Amino acid sequence: MRGPGRLHSRAALLALCAGLSGHLEAVAATRSNERNGVVYEARVTRVFDGDTLWVKPLEGGRYRKLRLDSLDAPEICQTGGRAARDALSARVLQRVVTVNERHRDHYGRALVHLTHQGEDVGAWLVVRGHAWAYRWRYGEGVYAGEERQARAQKKGLFADRDAEVPRDFRRRHGPCPLP
Template identity: 75%
Template sequence: MGLLVQTPAVAQPRSKEPPGAFRPQAPQVYEARVTRVFDGDTLWVKPLEGGKYRKLRLDGLDAPEICQTGGTASRDALAARVLRQVVTVNERQHDHYGRALVHLTHRREDVGAWLVLSGHAWAYHWRYSEGIYAGQEGKARTQRKGVFAESDAEVPRDFRRRHGPCPLP
């Protein structure tokens, strides 16, 4: 009769993170051409060094939803500024939709700061932080620019909570 030899099971290290959890990555900076502007904070670029098109989400701000008051104006302002232009992309991480969260510069100007200062987006507030564009939002509010011209303008986060996502065109 043969002897059965059992090898002990090797314990595999277990991740303490749930599947699909955010995992930080090293920031990535590259030049790209803007090929499409979807709304006031989402766009597509083609890296100049080659590679696949990338869907990006501007970090630090929240633009009106496309079906929300100010949504098309926000998209059109961003498109007028950067569509078909070369920009510098600074990727920080990815959101739960797979979009890279980025800071974008065009001709040495922070595109996110410009959008908020022009009244086309709110500074993104997180917990106790007023956000990196709080100063620009304050100026746009004082000057009643864009979405801040209306005293009852609804923050996109609240709009999404009440109405859900905009229907696709």
Template identity: 65%
Template sequence: MILSRGWLLCVAALACTAVGAQASGPREDEVYAARVSRVFDGDTLWVKPLEGGRYRKLRLDGIDAPEICQPGGATARDMLAGRVLDQVVQVRVRRYDDYGRGLAHITHQREDIAGWLVARGLAWSYRWGRNPGPYAKQEASSRSAGLGVVADPAAELPRDFRRRHGPCPLP
């Protein structure tokens, strides 16, 4: 089968476009410095990379903070905002979730922000299966110290809250 020159050029152009789109798209294991521009809730924020580029929506990896309409949700958001809003942070994106958010390990002044939240009882270590998650020790310490929502035996894990109530209404 003989293909016309125009057809070959078209196929080559499409291949280059696809490769270019992949190269400029989100990358896993990406590390950069950024300024926090918005804190949406206790585990989701927006950053602007210092090197330039678009704003990026990130979720703190390894934790689950109360939903904004759940008891403790506004407190978690406000504490996170008080710690990092308008501050320069270091971001390491592990992967991207189904919503396009980067699951990120974020540090500010060399402190792990997710661990900081869990140690204050403002979020739970993210569990899967029988694994208690990466911040289980901080969660146990905050629970035994009576700190935050994790110390309340009646508190509902955010994923259970979302399952029962659906997403919180947008503000």
């Protein structure tokens, strides 16, 4: 078939392919979000300590209390606690971040991976010695390499041989008093 009919058929086929391609990209993004969690942009409105903060989603809705996943910063009343909070605050307070909510902890906080300008905020904290990388029963945590680097360079918490992991600090002293 030659002539205008064939051109209309090609145009229709191209439109169908473009629409299908867009649909497949949307499906892939949705599956990725299901696998990786809920992803959204938000403004950081408060930094409570070195691993807990509040955000306001840019899309609207309620403020959300978040905890950075895969790391543990010192308690606010523990040595290094204020430095960790101040570092996190200097990095993200009042800035727009990308939040990837993974799951919830036993306090109901969303456990998240947070990025600011494409940089993983958790990795940023650990490599500067403001937090410990989580360790799992059967392997190293996500930020184990960053912790090794901070330890080798004796950065932050890792400059102190006697720095105490927050879990042990809480076990020995209980929770910090609220401000």
